[in-house]
Amino acid sequence: IKPSRRARTLSLCLTFSSKMGGEAEDVDRDPCGFVTTPPSVVVKVEGTGRHDINGLLGIVVSFNVQHERYLVHMTKSQSTMALKKENLARANLIDSYRAQTEQLRYDPRVREKMAKYLNLCSRFVAPFKLSHVIGGGLALFFGLVYSVGFLKTVMTVSLVALIATIAAPDVTSGPQAVINNFPERAKAVMEKQVPVLRGKLTHRHAVGIILLLVVFCVHSLSISNSVVESGRTQRVFSSNARKVDKSMLETYYNMGYEDAAKGRKHGSSLSGKLDSFKEELEDILEEVLADEDDFVMGKQQKTLIARIFRLPNLASIIYVYRSAIELGTDPMTDLFSVGQLCANIQHHTEWWRKLLLALSAYNVLRIFL
Numbered sequence: 091i092k093p094s095r096r097a098r099t100l101s102l103c104l105t106f107s108s109k110m111g112g113e114a115e116d117v118d119r120d121p122c123g124f125v126t127t128p129p130s131v132v133v134k135v136e137g138t139g140r141h142d143i144n145g146l147l148g149i150v151v152s153f154n155v156q157h158e159r160y161l162v163h164m165t166k167s168q169s170t171m172a173l174k175k176e177n178l179a180r181a182n183l184i185d186s187y188r189a190q191t192e193q194l195r196y197d198p199r200v201r202e203k204m205a206k207y208l209n210l211c212s213r214f215v216a217p218f219k220l221s222h223v224i225g226g227g228l229a230l231f232f233g234l235v236y237s238v239g240f241l242k243t244v245m246t247v248s249l250v251a252l253i254a255t256i257a258a259p260d261v262t263s264g265p266q267a268v269i270n271n272f273p274e275r276a277k278a279v280m281e282k283q284v285p286v287l288r289g290k291l292t293h294r295h296a297v298g299i300i301l302l303l304v305v306f307c308v309h310s311l312s313i314s315n316s317v318v319e320s321g322r323t324q325r326v327f328s329s330n331a332r333k334v335d336k337s338m339l340e341t342y343y344n345m346g347y348e349d350a351a352k353g354r355k356h357g358s359s360l361s362g363k364l365d366s367f368k369e370e371l372e373d374i375l376e377e378v379l380a381d382e383d384d385f386v387m388g389k390q391q392k393t394l395i396a397r398i399f400r401l402p403n404l405a406s407i408i409y410v411y412r413s414a415i416e417l418g419t420d421p422m423t424d425l426f427s428v429g430q431l432c433a434n435i436q437h438h439t440e441w442w443r444k445l446l447l448a449l450s451a452y453n454v455l456r457i458f459l
Contacts (some may be wrong), residue, residue, distance in 0.1 A: 165192035
């Protein structure tokens with residue numbers, strides 16, 4: 091009996107030590123959780139003895155266990171550096187976008203592809219010059235800003251850019267390749283932008299979301315709030331202005347002029363018709379106020395869905411969601427935690443981002459109040 095108990099105890103100890111050793115080995119391979127496949131974590135260099143690299147951004151490629159250094163691909167110099175974990179900090183959202191911009195700007199492979207796309211676009215717009223087409227696109231952009239407003243223009247341009255990003259890799263292969271690969275590429279783009287959707291989207295769902303965004307954009311462009319409001323206000327006052335007869339105004343003016351010319355007391359000729367004039371004026375004023383009340387009530391009585399899908403409110407919801415996912419997700423376990431979210435907001439978030447997050451959260455709360 092005793093040997094069997096000892097054997098079981100020994101096996102449990104060995105199992106526990108192997109598990110702990112495996113976890114320690116994983117931590118040793120990546121102590122900060124920066125290494126991903128493919129490399130995607132953007133870090134900022136800080137606290138080194140070289141002032142020329144402090145503040146630069148890079149993408150973590152791997153971790154060298156022997157030298158205890160992270161291999162970081164610098165986005166600006168397009169070189170790889172070995173840096174200690176103490177000299178690296180995970181970049182915030184703005185710095186991540188800046189690193190992506192630098193990577194696109196300085197990567198020679200991207201330059202080669204851009205030259206290829208420019209040649210393709212030049213052939214596509216022939217016999218027109220590409221610069222003239224770009225100028226026409228800018229003119230169209232400012233025309234949209236003038237006609238439908240800045241926010242709706244940004245929404246339209248963002249949707250067009252999203253569709254262009256999905257279709258761009260297959261443009262050189264022809265329209266049929268774009269159509270065949272569009273669902274798969276749309277799914278990949280959405281899962282990259284919204285990590286919580288990974289493994290939950292199908293190709294049909296991705297295409298359906300794109301079509302829903304297109305319908306929403308077209309619907310928003312078809313209704314211009316400024317035109318509706320100005321048109322309705324103009325109808326309210328113009329319809330009531332017609333009720334004031336021009337001949338009636340001339341009659342009252344002449345009565346006042348006669349009183350002044352004959353030296354009579356001001357308004358003496360008008361006293362006989364004052365009661366009828368007051369009744370007509372009160373009727374007109376009541377109709378104007380009733381129309382204005384209906385107009386204001388019509389603006390206030392909006393459904394919850396309509397308030398949510400207003401462009402500023404929708405942008406606030408998306409920003410709050412993405413900030414919460416970014417700040418509240420543990421990079422080691424990929425799990426969301428409210429405690430980590432609060433701690434990161436309190437200790438590791440810049441003041442301007444806290445302000446922007448607070449304004450967006452307030453805008454979201456206003457939807458339901």
